[in-house]
Amino acid sequence: DTAVSQTPKYLVTQMGNDKSIKCEQNLGHDTMYWYKQDSKKFLKIMFSYNNKELIINETVPNRFSPKSPDKAHLNLHINSLELGDSAVYFCASSQDQVEAFFGQGTRLTVV
Amino acid sequence: SQQGEEDPQALSIQEGENATMNCSYKTSINNLQWYRQNSGRGLVHLILIRSNEREKHSGRLRVTLDTSKKSSSLLITASRAADTASYFCRFPGGATNKLIFGTGTLLAVQP
Numbered sequence: 105d106t107a108v109s110q111t112p113k114y115l116v117t118q119m120g121n122d123k124s125i126k127c128e129q130n131l132g133h134d135t136m137y138w139y140k141q142d143s144k145k146f147l148k149i150m151f152s153y154n155n156k157e158l159i160i161n162e163t164v165p166n167r168f169s170p171k172s173p174d175k176a177h178l179n180l181h182i183n184s185l186e187l188g189d190s191a192v193y194f195c196a197s198s199q200d201q202v203e204a205f206f207g208q209g210t211r212l213t214v215v
Numbered sequence: 216s217q218q219g220e221e222d223p224q225a226l227s228i229q230e231g232e233n234a235t236m237n238c239s240y241k242t243s244i245n246n247l248q249w250y251r252q253n254s255g256r257g258l259v260h261l262i263l264i265r266s267n268e269r270e271k272h273s274g275r276l277r278v279t280l281d282t283s284k285k286s287s288s289l290l291i292t293a294s295r296a297a298d299t300a301s302y303f304c305r306f307p308g309g310a311t312n313k314l315i316f317g318t319g320t321l322l323a324v325q326p
Contacts, residue, residue: 108257137314145301147258147316160313194257201307201314202246206257 107131110195110207118215125180125210127195136178139194153178185214219304219317227323234291236320238304247287247306296326
């Protein structure tokens with residue numbers, strides 16, 4: 105069983121559209137994250153949730169909204185997509201902020 | 216920037232040689248982690264070193280931590296072609312203790 109799974113793996117969409125990326129972990133971890141990896145491979149944290157509560161909210165545009173229906177799920181909704189949103193988005197989970205388990209990533213391409 | 220700096224940015228070696236990559240950070244930390252990312256894949260945790268440890272081993276991996284210099288190094292001994300990947304350090308940083316990644320080192324091991 106995949107520990108952290110995110111869907112879809114690839115997402116190609118037009119500017120201005122709204123899209124969601126889903127993430128689920130079956131590890132029983134309390135903390136989940138969203139990271140963005142840009143074309144230079146830099147990884148930047150976007151959001152972190154602990155037991156469904158938002159604990160880190162980096163300076164990302166308001167068009168990005170995380171939603172955690174329960175502690176096993178952290179979805180990312182993006183409104184009014186822009187070209188600059190093209191990147192690979194990674195979901196991760198951890199317990200006590202140590203070893204994190206990552207999903208396989210969602211490659212978002214905005215055209 | 217709060218992002219950790221890694222050097223070198225890229226490293227190319229022959230199979231059997233050792234590879235060393237370095238990570239520097241700016242804040243006080245209680246642990247530092249190293250991850251590997253194969254091309255097009257998610258990140259995989261390799262090793263964690265705590266602030267009260269100076270050196271840690273795991274198989275062919277050796278990690279050192281110098282808290283006075285705010286730096287860590289990852290040594291891969293007797294490298295193999297399968298070690299070809301990007302390597303990232305990750306550590307808690309900033310007021311919110313968010314987990315920040317280094318800029319990454321791209322390692323290419325030539326067979």
